Amino acid sequence: MTTTDCVLEAIEIRKTFGPFEVLKGVSLEARNHDVISILGSSGSGKSTFLRCLNFLETPTSGSVSLHGQEVEVRNGKPANPRQIEALRRRLGMVFQQFNLWTHRTVLENVMEGPVHVKKEPKAEAREKAEAFLQRVGLAGKTNAYPSQLSGGQQQRVAIARALAMEPDVILFDEPTSALDPELVDEVLKVMQSLAAEGRTMIVVTHEMGFARQVSSETVFLHEGRIVEQGPPDEMFSHPKTEVFERFIAKVK
Amino acid sequence: MLELFSLGDTGWGDEILRGLLVTAQLAVTTLPVGILLGFFAAFASLSRFVPLRALGVGYTTIMRGLPEILTLFVVYNGVGLLLNSLVQWLSPEAGSIDFSPFAAGVIALGMVFGAFAGEVLRGAFNALDRGQIEAGRAIGMTNSQVFWRISLPQVWRFALPGLGNLWINLLKDTALVSVIALDDLMRMTKVAVGVTKQPFTFYLLACLIYWVLSVLSELVLAAMERRANRGVRRA
Amino acid sequence: MNPMDVIVTYWPRLIDGALMTIRLTLLGAFIAALVSPWLALVRVNTATFIQAPIRVYVSFMRGTPLLAQLFLIFYGSGQFRPELEQWGLWDFFRDPFNCAVLAFALNSTAYQTEILRGGILGVPRGEIEAARAVGMTPIQVLRRVVAPHAYRIAWPALGNEVILLMKASALASIVTVFDLMGRTRQVFSRTFDFSVYLWAALIYLCITATFVLLWRFAERRLSPHLSAADSTAAARLAELEARP
Numbered sequence: 075m076t077t078t079d080c081v082l083e084a085i086e087i088r089k090t091f092g093p094f095e096v097l098k099g100v101s102l103e104a105r106n107h108d109v110i111s112i113l114g115s116s117g118s119g120k121s122t123f124l125r126c127l128n129f130l131e132t133p134t135s136g137s138v139s140l141h142g143q144e145v146e147v148r149n150g151k152p153a154n155p156r157q158i159e160a161l162r163r164r165l166g167m168v169f170q171q172f173n174l175w176t177h178r179t180v181l182e183n184v185m186e187g188p189v190h191v192k193k194e195p196k197a198e199a200r201e202k203a204e205a206f207l208q209r210v211g212l213a214g215k216t217n218a219y220p221s222q223l224s225g226g227q228q229q230r231v232a233i234a235r236a237l238a239m240e241p242d243v244i245l246f247d248e249p250t251s252a253l254d255p256e257l258v259d260e261v262l263k264v265m266q267s268l269a270a271e272g273r274t275m276i277v278v279t280h281e282m283g284f285a286r287q288v289s290s291e292t293v294f295l296h297e298g299r300i301v302e303q304g305p306p307d308e309m310f311s312h313p314k315t316e317v318f319e320r321f322i323a324k325v326k
Numbered sequence: 327m328l329e330l331f332s333l334g335d336t337g338w339g340d341e342i343l344r345g346l347l348v349t350a351q352l353a354v355t356t357l358p359v360g361i362l363l364g365f366f367a368a369f370a371s372l373s374r375f376v377p378l379r380a381l382g383v384g385y386t387t388i389m390r391g392l393p394e395i396l397t398l399f400v401v402y403n404g405v406g407l408l409l410n411s412l413v414q415w416l417s418p419e420a421g422s423i424d425f426s427p428f429a430a431g432v433i434a435l436g437m438v439f440g441a442f443a444g445e446v447l448r449g450a451f452n453a454l455d456r457g458q459i460e461a462g463r464a465i466g467m468t469n470s471q472v473f474w475r476i477s478l479p480q481v482w483r484f485a486l487p488g489l490g491n492l493w494i495n496l497l498k499d500t501a502l503v504s505v506i507a508l509d510d511l512m513r514m515t516k517v518a519v520g521v522t523k524q525p526f527t528f529y530l531l532a533c534l535i536y537w538v539l540s541v542l543s544e545l546v547l548a549a550m551e552r553r554a555n556r557g558v559r560r561a
Numbered sequence: 562m563n564p565m566d567v568i569v570t571y572w573p574r575l576i577d578g579a580l581m582t583i584r585l586t587l588l589g590a591f592i593a594a595l596v597s598p599w600l601a602l603v604r605v606n607t608a609t610f611i612q613a614p615i616r617v618y619v620s621f622m623r624g625t626p627l628l629a630q631l632f633l634i635f636y637g638s639g640q641f642r643p644e645l646e647q648w649g650l651w652d653f654f655r656d657p658f659n660c661a662v663l664a665f666a667l668n669s670t671a672y673q674t675e676i677l678r679g680g681i682l683g684v685p686r687g688e689i690e691a692a693r694a695v696g697m698t699p700i701q702v703l704r705r706v707v708a709p710h711a712y713r714i715a716w717p718a719l720g721n722e723v724i725l726l727m728k729a730s731a732l733a734s735i736v737t738v739f740d741l742m743g744r745t746r747q748v749f750s751r752t753f754d755f756s757v758y759l760w761a762a763l764i765y766l767c768i769t770a771t772f773v774l775l776w777r778f779a780e781r782r783l784s785p786h787l788s789a790a791d792s793t794a795a796a797r798l799a800e801l802e803a804r805p
């Protein structure tokens with residue numbers, strides 16, 4: 075049995091907004107060191123799926139488990155908020171719009187979670203935060219405020235903020251889509267090095283280069299369903315469905 | 327001329343200073359009451375529970391549409407009547423009691439401040455960036471941590487200019503309580519006028535004192551805004 | 562006591578008071594509206610030392626209680642009675658109504674000046690340049706481009722200011738003008754019927770509501786080309802410069 079190294083598992087996730095079913099039963103399993111890229115055209119439900127994984131959206135049905143621990147959902151609501159908080163502590167998230175806290179410095183943004191959520195001693199958290207900032211190439215910016223940074227720098231701070239929680243899995247929702255083209259690479263490089271370190275990542279992206287070269291598995295989502303899934307090279311060179319073929323042609 | 331304003335028996339300086347102290351006490355006491363009411367009003371009018379929302383919107387709308395002096399009289403006379411009938415009912419022998427003008431001032435001005443502050447705070451809560459709140463949730467913050475550590479500091483930043491204006495209005499509105507016989511700056515000025523027969527001189531002095539208070543407040547508020555906006559680029 | 566009794570007996574007085582309130586407000590606002598555009602233009606277009614007196618004036622009016630301003634004019638004028646009599650002005654200052662209107666006009670002028678300044682600053686540079694480019698004279702630019710646009714931007718804030726002035730006009734009752742507030746206090750002192758205050762509150766709210774509707778109606782008539790979204794953005798801009 076290989077279930078022991080399965081870190082995060084989502085089974086049959088469905089999500090409806092009003093009359094509109096955005097996710098029609100999506101299952102995904104992330105094992106240790108997996109880098110899973112989720113592809114799909116706009117509106118296919120990629121963000122919604124990712125947000126269901128850490129319950130920023132509550133799935134209408136289906137289940138999410140971390141290390142075999144299932145999060146209980148009753149009547150469309152999480153049964154226990156403490157359980158959600160515990161889950162989120164172990165899942166990092168990097169947003170398309172960075173979502174740094176504008177009223178805190180770069181260092182404070184990174185220290186916030188370790189100090190106030192994980193209750194680590196300040197001095198220790200600061201040391202670690204500085205190390206993570208160095209890791210993303212921003213050692214010199216610790217005392218700057220987010221508004222004084224470029225988009226690429228802000229996104230790297232956001233990555234450091236996620237890393238500082240020492241999560242089991244990091245979720246990325248189109249981390250480079252809001253960036254000017256010349257800033258995309260600095261963020262992708264950081265992500266690539268994280269992958270090389272063996273971190274478990276789930277990445278919603280439009281960067282086909284990243285999906286092909288860095289990820290261990292790609293998933294193609296179409297109208298709320300997974301229509302193709304597999305190792306990137308195979309998927310890109312031998313698309314099985316017409317929709318995915320068209321998708322590849324379009325993004326090229 | 328200067329003798330008029332000296333401290334001690336010959337001049338009016340000490341009386342006016344005492345009045346100024348009452349004015350300051352009234353404003354400083356009212357401020358927290360008003361801010362608290364403002365938060366309640368903002369929460370109520372943002373609530374998804376319809377009766378509560380109606381209450382919040384009703385309170386802010388009506389209160390902002392009424393003259394402050396009317397509110398003051400309603401509170402002073404209304405609460406006074408209420409208190410007296412209560413006392414009468416409890417012990418018919420007791421004489422009539424006086425409702426303190428200071429308390430009436432705090433309640434009335436606090437209610438006015440609260441209504442306007444409710445609007446300011448509601449706007450500030452609406453201006454919060456949803457994404458930053460989600461980022462807090464995503465690292466596992468509890469709802470109360472999100473509120474205290476992310477929402478509130480930013481609401482403070484957005485609301486500060488509006489609340490600052492309200493503070494200056496409050497300072498000026500305290501002059502109204504002189505009408506219900508509280509010995510504030512305005513009323514002590516009136517007393518001085520009655521004796522000296524120099525209305526222009528003394529009302530001008532009162533104006534100048536209020537003006538200094540307002541300008542000082544503006545300076546302090548500007549400094550507070552600079553502090554609150556550290557690191558935020560001005561649009 | 563039945564709240565209806567008081568209104569049945571005293572409604573003529575209250576209506577009379579309400580009319581006085583409206584008269585005070587409109588007169589004060591109107592006089593201020595005549596003066597403030599010129600001050601606003603000076604504030605925007607001239608050297609700092611020419612603006613200085615206007616800035617001091619605005620700061621004083623905004624930084625002191627209207628009640629104190631009213632007392633300064635009404636009671637304060639008594640200190641100069643001989644001089645005022647000599648100039649034939651005493652009759653004017655002896656009348657509380659005149660003093661109230663003067664105080665409200667002076668006060669509102671300060672606020673309206675700031676609002677209009679905001680409006681003028683909000684006129685896009687490009688439109689002014691376009692007007693110059695077609696060969697308009699400075700006066701024409703002012704009349705045909707700057708003024709309409711600035712008033713359009715300032716309109717909601719100006720409406721707000723008139724409402725605030727209407728509320729503030731209740732202070733006239735303290736110098737014995739029988740406006741709505743004055744009548745209300747008079748009735749209360751006779752009947753000790755508290756409900757008269759609630760009736761007064763209702764009338765004040767009705768005046769405000771009617772005014773808001775009229776003002777919005779005028780706003781739509783003035784600017785059919787602007788969408789609601791634009792107008793609220795513009796209003797916010799103008800309000801930045803005005804009262805909370």
Ligand SMILES: Nc1ncnc2c1ncn2[C@@H]1O[C@H](COP(=O)(O)OP(=O)(O)OP(=O)(O)O)[C@@H](O)[C@H]1O
Binds near residue numbers: 091096116118120121
């Ligand atoms: N909170 C919501 N309420 C209603 N509908 C929503 C909500 N969030 C998402 N949707 C709808 O769900 C669908 C999928 O949205 P989602 O954001 O998951 O798409 P996506 O694949 O991430 O697209 P993109 O590439 O544009 O980010 C869209 O049609 C969207 O309009």
Ligand SMILES: [Mg+2]
Binds near residue numbers: 121
């Ligand atoms: Mg998306």
